[in-house]
Amino acid sequence: MRKCKLCEKEAMVFFRSHRIALCKDCIKTFVERRVERTIRSYKLMSKGERILVAVSGGKDSLVLWQILTNLGYEADGMFIDLGIPEFSEVSWEKCEKIAQKLSRKLFKVKLEDYFGTNLINIAKIERREPCAFCGMVKRYIMNQRAISEGYQVVATGHHLDDETSVLLGNVLNWQVDYLRRQGPNLEESDGFVRKVKPLALCSEDEIKSYAEASEIDHVEGSCPLSKGATSHFYKSIINQIEERMPGTKLRFYKEFLKAKKEIFMENKSVKLMPCSRCGYPTTAGICAFCRLIDRVKTRIQLFQERTQFGEEP
Ligand code: AMP
Ligand code: FES
Ligand code: ZN
Numbered sequence: 001m002r003k004c005k006l007c008e009k010e011a012m013v014f015f016r017s018h019r020i021a022l023c024k025d026c027i028k029t030f031v032e033r034r035v036e037r038t039i040r041s042y043k044l045m046s047k048g049e050r051i052l053v054a055v056s057g058g059k060d061s062l063v064l065w066q067i068l069t070n071l072g073y074e075a076d077g078m079f080i081d082l083g084i085p086e087f088s089e090v091s092w093e094k095c096e097k098i099a100q101k102l103s104r105k106l107f108k109v110k111l112e113d114y115f116g117t118n119l120i121n122i123a124k125i126e127r128r129e130p131c132a133f134c135g136m137v138k139r140y141i142m143n144q145r146a147i148s149e150g151y152q153v154v155a156t157g158h159h160l161d162d163e164t165s166v167l168l169g170n171v172l173n174w175q176v177d178y179l180r181r182q183g184p185n186l187e188e189s190d191g192f193v194r195k196v197k198p199l200a201l202c203s204e205d206e207i208k209s210y211a212e213a214s215e216i217d218h219v220e221g222s223c224p225l226s227k228g229a230t231s232h233f234y235k236s237i238i239n240q241i242e243e244r245m246p247g248t249k250l251r252f253y254k255e256f257l258k259a260k261k262e263i264f265m266e267n268k269s270v271k272l273m274p275c276s277r278c279g280y281p282t283t284a285g286i287c288a289f290c291r292l293i294d295r296v297k298t299r300i301q302l303f304q305e306r307t308q309f310g311e312e313p
Contacts, residue, residue, distance in 0.1 A: 006030070013209045016246040024213045031210045035067050035198050042185045044196040045153050051075040052151040054142050055098075055106070057091025059211040059218040060157030062098050064199055066214060068155065069102045075155065076105040080141050082134070083111055083118025084225060091219050098216065107149070109141055115296045119225065122292070125299045130225040133292065139195075140280060140289040146193045158197040161204040164249050165234035167256055180264045183257055191274060191281040203249060 002011040004023035011021035015030075022030055038044065045051055051068065055061040055077040068075040079095045081088050092108065099106035115122055119137075123130040146154045163182070170178045184200035186192075199207060211218060226232070242249045274280070275287035282288070 012213070013205075015203075015206060015209075017203065017242070017250055019246075022209075027206075027209050027213045031063075031202055031206055032067055032070060034202055034206075035064075036071055038184060038201045039071075039196075039198050042183070042196075042200075044185050044198055045073065045155070045194075047072060047074075049074070049153055050151045051153045051155055052107075052142070052146045052149070053077050053155045054138070054157070055079050055095045056157070056223075057094040057219045058157070058222070059216065060159055060162075060199060060204075060207055062094065062157075062216050062218050063207050063211050063214070064155060064157045065098060065102065065104070066216060067210075068198065069104065076107070076151070078107045078109065078142065078145060080138055081108055081110045081112075084120065084223070087219070087224055094218050107145065109145055111137065111141075114141070115293060116300055117296065122296050123225075125296050126292070129229075131223075131229045133288075134223075134225070136288055137292070140287075143192055143195075144280070151193065152188075153194045153196055155196050155198055157199055159199040159202050159204055159207055160249055160253060161235055161238065162231075163197070163200050164238050164253050165231050167253060168234045168238060169230065177270060179260070183260065189281070190272070191279060200253070201250065 002014060002021040003009070004011045004026050005020050006026040006029065007023060009023040009025075012024045013027060014021045020030070051073055053061060053065045053068065053075050055065055057079070065075060065077055077095060077099055079092055081092060095106055111119055111122075119130050119134060122133075126133065142154050142156075146152075163184075167179075167182060169175075170182060184197045186195040188194040202210075210216075222232075238249060238252075270283050272281040272283060275282045275290055276285050277290040278287065280287045280289060284291075286294075
């Protein structure tokens with residue numbers, strides 16, 4: 001029987017990358033300390049700020065909400081209802097449950113209120129996979145609602161596995177602009193609130209263990225529409241490397257953050273201007289979100305006109 005390194009009770013897990021065995025109680029302490037250190041090292045937020053946690057109903061964002069609350073931060077939740085049958089409803093229930101437990105405010109924003117339809121229909125209209133634009137749509141809504149509700153920071157549940165798989169993709173494709181902006185802290189700028197990822201140095205396994213130890217009820221698995229997404233493939237590659245060489249994931253990410261400062265010393269980032277329609281910062285005249293709304297609404301109108309005149313849609 002392995003003993004907990006911190007208290008000598010029976011261990012529940014062994015984290016290979018840290019070579020540490022921990023019991024149920026000490027898992028919580030260990031992960032919370034890591035999050036606290038991440039917040040401090042990258043200056044993510046401070047105690048007096050109003051924080052909005054983007055909660056999906058999955059373990060990562062719910063664990064994040066629990067930890068921030070335990071650490072004494074003023075964090076409310078926001079759920080974006082993408083209108084995915086069954087999945088969105090169950091996800092919402094999980095968010096509501098933890099909001100009650102934490103006694104914090106929870107907002108729900110419906111995609112339908114923006115587009116007049118759900119993510120699946122938008123994907124059909126766009127003839128693209130939903131995941132090709134779900135991230136952009138979620139980021140827009142989070143930012144807009146945070147500003148309108150008076151929050152200074154948006155926190156997401158992205159963890160080390162998310163960050164390293166994105167990093168791998170960005171490196172493989174040499175996405176220099178994405179690399180420049182990748183990190184746990186995306187500072188506020190005109191039209192954007194600060195966006196932070198306090199779980200960026202915690203692996204998915206560590207978060208899973210925390211969720212179990214804290215009995216956090218959450219939806220299992222990832223979004224049903226994300227099947228086949230490249231990010232899943234990158235994650236499995238990174239985890240194969242981690243399996244052979246424990247600690248690689250954390251080193252890959254932390255060393256990138258250090259190296260980034262030197263590589264991108266010259267500030268040549270793209271110029272952003274407000275969207276002429278909604279004011280969101282964009283490189284084009286009208287932002288990608290407003291352009292998507294236009295395309296979706298035109299298609300819906302066309303569809304309605306055709307069915308009205310008895311034509312085949
Ligand atoms: P994912 O890309 O699904 O791994 O999600 C990454 C992070 O985005 C989650 O940890 C949440 O913080 C946030 N997020 C994802 N989906 C939603 C949603 N439907 N509503 C609010 N936040 C979300
Ligand atoms: Fe992209 Fe669900 S459609 S995560
Ligand atoms: Zn212990």
